[in-house]
Amino acid sequence: MTIKVQHTSIRDVKLIEPHISSDARGAFFESFDQHEFDEKVARGYTFSQEYHTVSPNNVLYGLHYQIQRPQGKLIRVVSGEVLDVAVDLRRWSTTFGRWVSARLSAANCHQLWIPPGFAHGFVVLSEVAEILCKATERRIPEHERTLQWDDPDVNIAWNLDRPPLPAPGNVKGVSFSSAEVY
Numbered sequence: 001m002t003i004k005v006q007h008t009s010i011r012d013v014k015l016i017e018p019h020i021s022s023d024a025r026g027a028f029f030e031s032f033d034q035h036e037f038d039e040k041v042a043r044g045y046t047f048s049q050e051y052h053t054v055s056p057n058n059v060l061y062g063l064h065y066q067i068q069r070p071q072g073k074l075i076r077v078v079s080g081e082v083l084d085v086a087v088d089l090r091r092w093s094t095t096f097g098r099w100v101s102a103r104l105s106a107a108n109c110h111q112l113w114i115p116p117g118f119a120h121g122f123v124v125l126s127e128v129a130e131i132l133c134k135a136t137e138r139r140i141p142e143h144e145r146t147l148q149w150d151d152p153d154v155n156i157a158w159n160l161d162r163p164p165l166p167a168p169g170n171v172k173g174v175s176f177s178s179a180e181v182y
Helices: 034-040
Strands: 003-007 014-018 021-023 026-028 049-056 059-066 073-079 081-088 099-105 111-114 118-124 128-135 144-146
Touching: 003 034, 049 059, 059 081, 073 081, 073 099, 073 118, 081 111, 081 128, 099 111, 118 128
Parallel strands: none
Antiparallel strands: 003 014, 014 111, 021 026, 049 128, 059 118, 059 144, 073 111, 073 128, 081 099, 081 118
């Protein structure tokens, strides 16, 4: 696997572009290699769980995080397209309260690495999207928190033509000013 890693405007959040081999027979790329991840993206993380989400257009998930045993996440879209968003909730960080986004799609094969300490969410831009999310910690429902997706203090530019349909469990997000942070 040969990947190209780009730092986003929040340096710890990284956009990963795989090397894709393609010809008349189709395309091939390695979607994950632990050794290369350690060398080029983030050292010392292993993944303990993977989620697979299938959602229709305009459905919005997030912004989720675990206040205890925070999860690092590696996001990849296998069908369709999403706008993926991460919000820095690390009080000690120079980018605390800032957000970054990336368009991830089956066509571009990009992945987004979001380290522990961030809220994460996405909105489906295509007719349907399938998303894979590798997590460094197991999901623990009692530690899950949701940040309000449209919080005016965070002011995420979702760039939507119409209001999104929040997924169940996303409607009761808390404001940034009252959120538990790291």
